[in-house]
Amino acid sequence: MSKIIPFLSLEPQHREIRKELSSAINDVYSGGSFILGDAVSSFEKKYAAFTGTSFCVGTGNGFDAIQLSLRAVGIGKGDEVIVPSNTCIPTWLAVSATGATVVPVEPDDATYNIDVRKIAPAITSRTKAIIPVHLYGQPCEMDEIMRIGGSHSIHVIEDNAQAHGADYNGRRTGSFGVVNATSFYPTKNLGALGDAGAVTTNDKRLYENISALRNYGSDDIKGINSRLDEIQAAILITKLKKLNKWNLQRRSIAKFYLKELKDIDGLVLPATARGAAHVFHLFVIRTSRRDNLKDYLQKKMIGTMIHYPMPPHRQKAYSDHGFKAGLFPIADQIADTCLSLPCWPGMKPADMERVVENIRLFFATPRT
Secondary structure (H helix, E strand, O other): OOOOEOOOOOHHHHHHOHHHHHHHHHHHHHHOOOEOOHHHHHHHHHHHHHHOOOEEEEEOOHHHHHHHHHHHOOOOOOOEEEEEOOOOOHHHHHHHHOOOEEEEEOEOOOOOOEOHHHOHHHOOOOEEEEOOEOHHHOOOOHHHHHHHHHHOOOEEEEEOOOOOOOEEOOEEOOOOOOEEEEEOOOOOOOOOOOOOEEEEEOOHHHHHHHHHHOEEEEOOEEEEEOOOEHHHHHHHHHHHOOHHHHHHHHHHHHHHHHHHOOOOOOOEOOOOOOOEEOOOOOEEEEOOOHHHHHHHHHHOOEOOEOOOOOOHHHOHHHHHHOOOOOOOHHHHHHHHHEEEEOOOOOOOHHHHHHHHHHHHHHHHOOOO
16 A cells, blocks of 8 residues: 655654754753843844845744834835735735735736736835745746836835745845845744744844844834744754755755656646746646646545635635735636645655656546
């Protein structure tokens, strides 16, 4: 009987660094400092260097990282923020939490990221920021987005939660915007063992502002409690050393899928934008037979997931925004046809081959 191929397994990564993780956690325990201590300070410096930025502020999670980034540049009630229509809902929710209004822009149907050609037409006198999301590990077209932001005096704030280690034209994602947010949720390419996040920037004033905001603020700023804790920071330092290696493994798996699935009619494979170095947080295919394929693979003991089954504009949480049916057809189509295949460091070649074999068998079987 075939063994289960999970959609995601962190076990190979954690097995590789188990001793280092245990030592790092024990060092924090022995040191007796658990909030905003040496481990957090060290990780912030290392992650800033990794992204090619001057400063990093560790936060409690990625949602807070986006919200704090928005607050730091003065986004609030009455402002508009351009967001992708095709993304996970936390990006939208962070904007809403500031009192600002989300303005969705459709994705490019090849890369699934925000379509740069549609950003400028969405800008109004109330637009104060653009949040490009590097979805699935694919960098957005940041040069053009930065040009648009600069020409309209609009802040660019990257959501880099799914693209740790990705490059666009040789520059790391999370280093383009005036301030940039990320999540270290356990499933990310760089994942903690719990909630964690960070903000990166080259602006010292914004760095100091966000550092205060995450820790209740100051005598003239009302902040929140969103601090990266010492244990998670120590874990992230350990994992950061392996991130480039693990990203190479993701790229190798993706390369195999792209080669072995390229000639299947009715199957759309992910495309990489020119100048982008994809890190394949997710390997997302598309087919009109998505639900049937998912069920078929499940019966073959191969795990898959849908990222994401319902775009934010179709969720009840945003029903008060008056988004009419059919307003964002590309996001709708992606949501109705996308399927994420297993793609994780430590995945065995035999398992990759089994995934491909069963997808090919599915498409070779006549429809009933």
